Amino acid sequence: MFPIQRPRRLRSHPQLRRMVQENALATHDLIYPLFAVPGEGFAKEVKSMPGVFQLSVDKIVEDAKEVYDLGIPAIILFGIPSDKDVDATGAWHDHGIVQVAATAVKEAVPDLIVIVDTCLCEYTSHGHCGYLEIGDLTGRVLNDPTLELLKKTAVSQVKAGADIIAPSGMMDGFVQAIRAGLDEAGYQDIPILSYAAKYASSYYGPFRDAAESTPQFGDRRTYQMNPANGREALKEIELDIAEGADMLMVKPALAYMDIIWRVKQATNLPIAAYNVSGEYSMIKAAALNGWVDEQRVVMETLVGFKRAGADLILTYHAKDAARWLA
Ligand code: PBG
Ligand code: ZN
8 A cells, every 4th residue: 555654745845844843952052161271362272173272261251252142051161270289289279270260251251151060180180080099000089088179179169150060070979079068168059960971981082182181091991981881871860860960961972872862761850961072073073174064964963962862962063053053
């Protein structure tokens, strides 16, 4: 029998296609990452991330204004300190680079939401996300002592103006520790966006150029997740919810669409997908070679994250995407 159902009927006219479209990317879904460095009038393009810059605070403020004018609701700030040490002093110091940047942005663009990444790897001399045993050359981060530093870091970031805290170090119990620290300091209304399911991924390579946070030895496999695991992501999000997380992140995004989907099915909290540096660099490289149409590939990728279940997308493409959406 000739098919009664002809799906092409609903694809026959552009307006009809619009009417039955299931998902859409909106500018308010986007979060733009920015890298703050000391100095003034400083902008240095990250070699492996064309279009992404390390910026001094005055330049961060200019970019933040542009982001706000484009209708993007939030940025996420990373800091690259002038000095690194084993105690990650630059992470929790009240005049640390990310604190100074957060204060300056909030002053200049009060309505832009400032998320701050709460981790120690940009600030430790060895590049790991927490304390190491003295003499450790494998990168086995000490979990519980690290929690104290994260707590202190988060409180100082909020004191400086951060609207949302985003802990990314994959320490056990970090959401609970930070929640307690914020509450004790009187910041019970500051939400935590937890990097809940964060994998030990090679896709972070270009970010580590940008943030100068490559581990000096060892790797992050004793704290970040094994890319072969799916169920474990559900365990991680369950724990973070119990500890008080307000939003959950899956990272990376492109090779982990199934995880975004499964997390979405498992919780009613908002889900953020981090379209990480390596994913950005691959598209950029292909586009610069003329091998793919950048705009179309980016927009297809971003709506794919929405279809998978992401409510929010952290992406280096955010400013371009906002322009293309306008
Ligand atoms: C720090 C952190 C990383 C990213 C975000 N926060 C790097 C890492 O874990 O090494 C990666 C972001 C990206 O690749 O764009 N813990
Ligand atoms: Zn880290």
